[in-house]
Amino acid sequence: MKVVVVGGGIVGASSAWQIAQRGHEVTLLEQFGPGHKNGASHGSSRIYRHGYADDYFVSLAARALPLWQELESMTDTALLELTGAVDHGDPVTVNPRIDALARAGLEFEVLEPAAAHMRWSGIRFDTTVLYHPAAGRLHADRSVAASVAAARLHGATVEYETPVREIVGTDVVTDVVTDSRTYSADVVVVAAGAWTSAIAPHLTLPPLVTTQEQPAHFVPLASEVKWPSFVHHPGAVLKTVGIYGLSSIDGVKIGEHGTGPVVHPDSRDFVPRPDGVQRLVDYAREWLPGVDADAAEPLTCLYTSTPDSNFAIERSGNTVVAAGFSGHAFKFAPAVGELVAHLVDG
Template identity: 35%
Template sequence: MPESSEYVVVGAGLAGAATAWQLALRGHDVTILERKVPASHDGSSHGSARIFRYAYPDEFYTRAVIESKVLWDELDRTSGLDLITAFGAVDYGPERQPEHLARVLTGAGVEHELLSAAEARARWPHIAFDTSVLWHPGAGVIDAERSVNAMIEQAVKQGARLLTGWNVASVDKRGSGYCVISAAGEEIDAGNVIVSAGGWLPGLLGQLGLPEGFLAGLPEITVRQEQAYHFRYRTDEPWPTFIHKSAEIQTYGLPGGRDAGFAGQKVAEYNGGKFIPSAAAQTGTVDPDNLHRVVDYVQKYLPGLDPEPYAETTCLFTNTPTEDFLIDRSDGLTVLSPCSGHGAKFAPLIGQWAADLATGTGEVPARFRQATARISTN
C-alpha cells in the first residue's frame, strides 16, 4: 500500500522549501519530494549568491520585499544563521530609471540616496556610472543554498519528511486526493500536492491531471539556460550589488561569496541565455557569444575588475511574460513558480502565500493566479 501524506511538496528549491517550512509550522503532515538533493546544482536555487534588494519600479514588489524580510529575520532567529549579508545596491542606466525607483522607495519608507554619476564615481571609482545612481544600503546577498537547507531543516524539525532521489513523473487524481508517482514507480498518496519544480515545470504540467481550462489559462512558461561569470577584484574597495540597464544590455552583479572563493564579483547578462524546452535539456555549456558580450561589458563599465573571468557557470531562469510569479490552484493541486529570475528574495513570502492557498486559509495576489482569473471570467 502506498505511503500517504496530507501535503506533498514536489521540489526542494527555495520556493518548495519555503512552502514546506510554512506548512509544517502550521502543524500539517508534509512530505517533500526532491529529484536529487535540496538546492541541487542543476536547479535554480544552488550556490551562495542571489541579490536581495528593495528597488523595483512596481511598488507592489517593493512592499512584498519588506514583508519577506520579516520572514527572513524569523528564519535567521530559528536557524541561528545570517542568511543575508548586507552590501547595499546601486541601480543605474538610462533604462533603469533610478529617479523613478527612488520615488518608489520613498513611498515605501526604504532608506536610499539618489546620487549624480559624478558623486557615485567618487564613492565607487571601480564602477563607470553613466547616469544618476540609486543607492540603498539595505540590499545585499542571499546565501541561496544555505537558505534552502535552513528551511528544510526547520520543516523537518516540525515533523516534515524529506525524500531525496525521488523523481516525480506524474500526479494522478484518485478519489478525493492524488497519487504522486515517481519515475521508478514509487507512489505516495496525497490529500494536496504543491508542485514547485522550477525549470522542470514545463515538462511536468501535462502529467499533473490539471483541467484543460486551467492549463489553457496559465501564462506561457519559458526556460533559459543563463550564464554567470566571476571576475577578480583589482582593489580592496567594497563592492555593492548592482543592476545596470541600458538600451544595449541589462546586467547585474554581486559579490560572489563561496561561489567565487570570496575573490570576485559575479556578473551576468539578465535573460541573456538561450531558450530550452525545460531544465532537462540544459547542457551546462557556456555560450561563447554571451561570454564575449559580458567580457566587453566588464571592460567598458567595471574598471575595478580583471576582465578575464576566472570561473563561469550556467543556471536556469524560468519566466512568465510579465515576470510575475505563478502561484495558482485547481482543486487540491497548487502550481508554484516560475519565479522569473527575481524570486529568491521573496522565497519565505512565496512559501507563505503558497501555504495559504493550499490550505484554503488565505489568498495570494490576483496577479499570480492568471489561470483562475481567466476561468472565472469565461
C-alpha cells in the same frame, strides 16, 4: 492536512517550511540530491533588493526581510548580508524605482555618478544612481539548505533522489507517484521550476519558457573595496542589454538578465556560450574598474520565465502551483512560501 511539495529548490523548500510551520504534515520530494546544480537555486549568491517600480514587488521584498532573518536565527546560519544596492542607468527606468521606494517609506539616496564612484570605486556609474541600504546578497546554497532544515524542524519529511512521475486525481485526495511508493495528499504543491509543465500538465499556466543563463565571476583587484549589489539599466549611456551584479565569496558576479538560449532542463549542455561570456568581459572592462576583466569564470543556471516576468502562484482544485519565477524570485522566497501556505490553507 497531508501536503506533498514537489521540488526542493528555494521555492519548494521555503513553501515546505511555511506549510509545516502551520502544523500540516509535509513531505518534500526532490528528484536530485541536496545542493544539486541542475535547476535555478544553486550557487553562492543572489541579490536581495527592494528596487522595483511595482509596489507589489517592493512589499513582497519587505515581507521577505524579517522571514530571512527568522530563518537565520532558527537555523543559526548567516544567509543575508546587507551591503546595500544600487540601480543606475536610464532615468526612465530608475526614476519609477525611486518613486516606489518613496511610496513604501524606505530609506534611499539619489547620487551623481561621480559621487557614487567615490563611494564604490569598483564601479563606473551611468546617469542617475539610486542607492538603498536595505538590500544586499543572500548565500543561495545555504538559503536552500536552511529552508529545508526549517521545514524539518517543523516536522517535514524530505526525500531526495525521488522524482515524482505522476500526479493522479486532482479533486479530493491526490496520489503523488514516485518509483518507490505513492504518497497520498490532501493538497499537492508543485514548485518544480523548469519541470513544472511536465509534471503538472493538468494546470492552466501562462506559457513558461526555460533558458540557460550564464553569469560569470570576476576576481576583484582589491579586497578592501566595498561592493553593493547593482543593476545597470540600459538606455542612457549603456547601449547593450542591462547587467546585474554583486560580490560573493566566488568573486564579483555579473550577468545579463534572461538572454540565454531556450533549453530543455533534461538535455541542456551546461556549456556557457563564448559570445555571451565575451559580452560580460567587455562590460567588465568598460564599467567595472575594480575587477580583473580578463579572468571570467562563467557558470550556468536556469530561468523559467512567464511572458510578463510576473509569477504564477495559484491554486486549482487541490493543486497549488508556484512557478514561472522569471529569474528574480530568490529574494522573495520565504514570502512566496508564505503565499503558497495561505493557498494550501484555502
